[in-house]
Amino acid sequence: MKEKKFKAIRKSAFMVYKQCPKRFEYNYADPKYWDYGTTTDKSNMKTWRGNEFHEGVEHFFDNLIGETITKELPELFRNHLPQHEDTVVNGWFDWFSDIELKRYQTEDMKYFLPIANELKVYYENTIDRTGHIDRIDRLNETNICSVEYKAGQSYDMTIPDRTTSMNSEIGFYVQILKLSKEYPDYKITHWKVINPVHKKVWMNKISPISLRSVETVFADMVDKIIKKKVFPKKISPLCHWCPYMKPCDPFYGKPLGIDFNKPL
Numbered sequence: 001m002k003e004k005k006f007k008a009i010r011k012s013a014f015m016v017y018k019q020c021p022k023r024f025e026y027n028y029a030d031p032k033y034w035d036y037g038t039t040t041d042k043s044n045m046k047t048w049r050g051n052e053f054h055e056g057v058e059h060f061f062d063n064l065i066g067e068t069i070t071k072e073l074p075e076l077f078r079n080h081l082p083q084h085e086d087t088v089v090n091g092w093f094d095w096f097s098d099i100e101l102k103r104y105q106t107e108d109m110k111y112f113l114p115i116a117n118e119l120k121v122y123y124e125n126t127i128d129r130t131g132h133i134d135r136i137d138r139l140n141e142t143n144i145c146s147v148e149y150k151a152g153q154s155y156d157m158t159i160p161d162r163t164t165s166m167n168s169e170i171g172f173y174v175q176i177l178k179l180s181k182e183y184p185d186y187k188i189t190h191w192k193v194i195n196p197v198h199k200k201v202w203m204n205k206i207s208p209i210s211l212r213s214v215e216t217v218f219a220d221m222v223d224k225i226i227k228k229k230v231f232p233k234k235i236s237p238l239c240h241w242c243p244y245m246k247p248c249d250p251f252y253g254k255p256l257g258i259d260f261n262k263p264l
């Protein structure tokens with residue numbers, strides 16, 4: 001692949017752009033742009049646990065292939081997931097084993113095994129887009145479902161706007177799959193979120209409006225990068241958790257210069 005002038009857009013960067021274009025600008029210029037969310041460091045317990053869960057379930061289905069189905073099926077499922085030293089993560093594996101066993105017993109066996117796990121997707125263009133899809137399931141002969149493992153408190157689809165935001169996240173991947181013609185024989189009709197923190201599985205139809213919105217936002221983002229346009233700030237309560245608050249706010253941490261000893 002010839003050297004590219006612009007870094008590819010990751011899904012996380014795209015979501016940051018939607019939240020605040022200025023924050024995206026800082027993130028895109030950051031030398032750690034590609035490291036986001038890959039910590040193996042326990043100081044960020046939430047991210048660490050999420051990564052441990054992802055890693056544990058990654059080979060689950062590959063390990064099941066070729067196994068003989070017996071009456072010890074529940075043990076068989078759990079045995080193909082790690083026994084984790086962290087009791088929280090270990091409990092997540094117990095729960096995951098149960099839900100997948102239920103799916104195995106109630107859904108069409110023909111479609112139980114995913115057609116992809118940890119799939120790296122890429123679409124080349126003026127500015128490329130890329131990401132990792134956790135899993136792709138077949139629903140029937142023609143339809144497929146993009147599956148995400150989300151081990152976070154905030155990923156609760158009953159919270160207003162969470163489904164909208166998830167439609168954008170999944171929409172970003174769906175557009176890459178469509179544009180790169182990764183699965184020409186299938187229609188990507190659904191998305192599913194598996195959240196071990198809430199012990200919930202949500203499934204939704206892909207929204208065509210969301211897909212159009214992804215393209216509109218993406219085109220706007222590309223235009224700003226190429227033409228070096230201004231990335232506006234979007235001040236919100238989320239600024240408190242923004243890693244770029246310091247460069248963004250020139251007054252950050254500086255005294256206001258008020259002399260409290262003077263009478264008003």
Ligand code: SF4
Nearest residue numbers: 020023233239242248
């Ligand atoms: S501090 Fe707020 S306005 Fe500034 S980049 Fe971060 S999110 Fe955007």
